[in-house]
Amino acid sequence: MSKFTGTGVALVTPFNRDNSVDRAALEKIVAYCIEGGVEYLVVLGTTAESATLTREEKEIVIQTVIKANAGRLPLVLGVGGNNTAEVVNELQTTDLSGFEAILSVSPYYNKPTQEGIYQHFKAVAAASPVPVILYNVPGRTASNMLPKTVLRLAREVSNIIGIKEAAGDIVQAMRLIKDKPEDFLVISGDDMVTLPMVLAGGAGVISVVAQGFPREFTEMVRLGLAGNVREAYALHYKLADVIDMAFEQGNPAGIKSVFRALGLSEDIVRLPLVKADEDLEERIARFVEKNVSVGVK
Template sequence: MQSFLGTGVALVTPFKKDFSVDTEALTRIVNFVIEGGVEYLVVLGTTAETATLTNDEKELVIATIAAANNGRVPMVLGVGGNNTAKVVEELKTRNFAGFSAILSVSPYYNKPTQEGIYQHFKAVAEASPIPVIIYNVPGRTASNMLPNTVLRLAKDFKNIIGIKEAAGDIVQAMKIIQDKPEDFLVISGDDMITLPMVLAGGAGVISVIGEGFPKEFSEMVRLGLNKKVKEAYHLHYKLADSIDMIFEQGNPAGIKEVFKHLGLSENTVRLPLVNVDENLSERLANFIKNLG
């Protein structure tokens, strides 16, 4: 469990201008975030534009990140979907060498009941050969995994080790923290309320802004975990405007624009996503310049 205290980053998939996967840029980004101090990497999450990758491209992304990481920090693999049987089949057949856990999103589009969500993750937990971090993100799934469902899963399945909680609701997160098993991890999935969640007893974050500014954001989380509140909030407010900006016109278009200004990759995204507009690009460039 100690592997997932602190900052994990949901890695992007950088594309060249011809929309092919840019493995050189991906290697640069992996080195950038690890050297910036993040504690672990999340591979093929939402931020990776996984929905638009072919199976061959997914394998290329995994291989590129694993080679660049070279065992330096733990890795978590995104394995989720809204067809439970298909997710279970992947869990039973995939090679998880090099990965410490999976991140599995609550089923989207189908809009299951709380019992349906529980039964889905029961099947996932029973099929997964490695620990499971469940993922609640109502803004993308059209259903909210309620605290009672999370706590039921946490207590019933030892290999469900934590939740990435991205409802954007600090009260909901606190309800889980209040009643969770001692070693169950409540991980923020919302960059803006990461610090309050950590101070309330959360384990850290799986972050988007943390890959753009890994040094500052991962230090903020460590300060929060060590209850150095004033110092942590100093960094939070230093980064707060950038958090709003990178999500203003969609993820990962915002963070890819940051990477373009940092010289790490192109800002290319695949449809149905589009690039941020010129105004937001200029504001992000100014933020980076002023951050120093």
């Protein structure tokens, strides 16, 4: 599954000032990512504010991305939740013909045991007509999918092909990389530790910041995959400040502020999220202005 090696991006959902989905801006962002060299696109992940989108709006996002992508890059769809039966039903009733895989988050709020997480994903994989990428993000789900559970799924469920690992624990990621089946992908879900994970043997990243700065981010990952450590870290440190800023006041407020500075979309987010404050917006705008080779003006 080398199509998911490198840099994937977790696309935002841009909104108009009346809070409707901004299809034109989403088309621009997709084109910008493709032109910047990303390897694949992730639709309706957390960064897309999918928790606040209606079913009709989700369909608008899906169709807009499919049209704008025009078959150029592999697409991954976010399909997950904390009600296993509901996730299974969604997989059985959704047209996934435009997607190469799904990204499915570990059940949140319920705080299942490791056995519960295993059984959840076993049921999800059985219902999915496309490969499944697991998503571990304890900061959002309140439970950590431990390496032993991930490895059990990797070895026993053929339709599970990888994990987006966002525990913020490089040691946990290294344990996964060390013991995983050869073709199982360990993908960074944390922009700041992407390069260390790649250099440790990871397959790449599903990134937030890379959609704002695709050229440098994708090149950093490619250099890391090739073992060119010094050149890769030069790009990492070039992007480090904006990675911090992008998450300082929550995701996707930061990356939407980047897009505003780039002139690609408004910086509107939906409640209960609020947009970046004036100070952060000014700092992000200055970064974009001073790093014209990273952004576009």
